[in-house]
Amino acid sequence: MFLHTADAQTGACYGTLGDNLPPPPEVIALCKQYNIHRIRIYNPNPSILEALRGNTDISVIVGVANEDINGIAKDPNLAKSWVQNNVLRYPNVNFRYISVGNEISPLDSGSAGIAPSVAPAMQNVHNALLESGLGKRVKVSTALSMGVLGQSYPPSAGEFKSEILASYISPIVQFLVRTQSPFFINMYPYFAYVSNPRDINLNYALFTSASPVVRDGSYQYQNLFDAMVDATYAALAKAGGANVEIVVTETGWPSDGGTATTIENARTYNSHLIKNVQKGTPRKPGKPIETYIFDLIDENQKSPEIEKHWGIFLGNKQPKYQLPFAKKHK
Numbered sequence: 001m002f003l004h005t006a007d008a009q010t011g012a013c014y015g016t017l018g019d020n021l022p023p024p025p026e027v028i029a030l031c032k033q034y035n036i037h038r039i040r041i042y043n044p045n046p047s048i049l050e051a052l053r054g055n056t057d058i059s060v061i062v063g064v065a066n067e068d069i070n071g072i073a074k075d076p077n078l079a080k081s082w083v084q085n086n087v088l089r090y091p092n093v094n095f096r097y098i099s100v101g102n103e104i105s106p107l108d109s110g111s112a113g114i115a116p117s118v119a120p121a122m123q124n125v126h127n128a129l130l131e132s133g134l135g136k137r138v139k140v141s142t143a144l145s146m147g148v149l150g151q152s153y154p155p156s157a158g159e160f161k162s163e164i165l166a167s168y169i170s171p172i173v174q175f176l177v178r179t180q181s182p183f184f185i186n187m188y189p190y191f192a193y194v195s196n197p198r199d200i201n202l203n204y205a206l207f208t209s210a211s212p213v214v215r216d217g218s219y220q221y222q223n224l225f226d227a228m229v230d231a232t233y234a235a236l237a238k239a240g241g242a243n244v245e246i247v248v249t250e251t252g253w254p255s256d257g258g259t260a261t262t263i264e265n266a267r268t269y270n271s272h273l274i275k276n277v278q279k280g281t282p283r284k285p286g287k288p289i290e291t292y293i294f295d296l297i298d299e300n301q302k303s304p305e306i307e308k309h310w311g312i313f314l315g316n317k318q319p320k321y322q323l324p325f326a327k328k329h330k
Contacts, residue, residue, distance in 0.1 A: 009288045010274045011038025011059075012312065013250055016045065017299040020315035024051035027297070030317055031058055040249060040292045042102060044086035052093045059096035061249065061292070062086065063143075064125065066101045066114055072124055073117035079124035080131070088132055095138045098125055099184055099249065103145045106164050115164075118142050119171035126179055135179075142172060143184040143249040146192075146228065149235055154216035155283070158231030159238050173241040182290070183241065185232055186250035189224040190269070194259045200224065202260060206253075207272030219282035225251065225273065230283040245290075248277075252294040255320055257306035267321035270312065274324045 014027065022030070028051045031039060040061040041048050052060060064072065064082065072079045087095055100122045106115040122140050129135040146152065148169060150161035160169045176183055193205040203209045205224045212220035214227055221227045229246060236244050253269035254261045270293055280287040298311035313319055 009277045009290050011292045012036050012296040013040045013292050013294040014296045015299045017301045024048045049090050054092050056094040059094045061097045063099045069101050069114050069121045070117045073120035076124045080128045083128040098140045100142045102143045106168050122175050139181040141181050141184045145186050152231035155227045155230035156216050156234050158234035160235050173239045176244050182245040182247040184247050184249040187228050187248050190253050206268050226281040230281050233283050248291040250294040252310050254306050254309040256309040271323050
């Protein structure tokens with residue numbers, strides 16, 4: 001069965017770049033133990049998908065690896081075989097979304113050659129899902145970074161970079177409108193703060209400001225996360241996607257390895273995040289934001305050093321700190 005559950009809005013990203021990670025069945029058991037009912041994986045890892053079999057109380061975003069996108073865009077049969085091998089083969093896994101790539105941008109030298117293929121690949125994957133009877137239940141999108149926005153302050157001025165709007169963003173947004181799929185965005189107040197600590201207060205980035213910090217017309221912002229989400233909503237509206245929902249496919253705070261990286265700051269950010277996303281934003285009050293914390297477990301093979309410390313769990317499965325969804329089952 002492919003189920004959608006009306007559970008809490010917050011899940012976690014399950015990265016695998018570590019040599020001390022528990023085996024996937026133990027990670028899935030850990031998620032269940034701590035009431036984490038949504039996960040995101042970056043490629044269709046067979047060991048993880050096998051571990052998810054029968055655990056339909058956990059929904060999953062599965063990624064199409066960036067290097068597979070050009071082929072899938074050119075050949076609908078490759079899209080069909082991808083869906084067959086990585087979705088249909090696991091009928092008792094609760095697939096929620098498919099993300100065609102992660103942080104691809106025409107402005108990034110590493111992924112510029114893939115960018116023209118993203119929208120056609122999304123369409124081919126969607127068509128394959130439709131053919132298999134899953135097109136209405138398993139939605140297709142692509143996860144972008146905040147780098148695709150040319151303007152984000154004040155939030156109502158949010159807009160996509162003009163040089164990529166027509167060629168890259170518009171075809172993606174049109175697809176999402178057509179298929180009623182959400183816009184995926186990786187959103188890090190941490191990096192915004194460390195790149196501009198003069199203008200961005202740490203409390204504003206950590207959800208701990210006592211009063212509104214940014215006033216934008218009738219909208220008042222007490223935290224940077226809401227401002228970034230609403231800037232993205234404003235950009236989507238200007239690009240013809242006023243009714244497209246946003247899913248925050250990555251956000252979090254590192255506990256070591258850089259500026260303002262402490263376990264306490266990581267706990268503060270993520271615990272407030274879990275509560276905050278239930279309330280919506282000033283632009284869309286009462287509309288919860290589906291959000292995925294990066295990262296589930298520290299990945300010790302990532303670099304630079306700061307990239308190793310985003311996990312809410314250590315490699316030995318111990319939580320670094322308590323979180324609102326992390327109520328351990330007896």
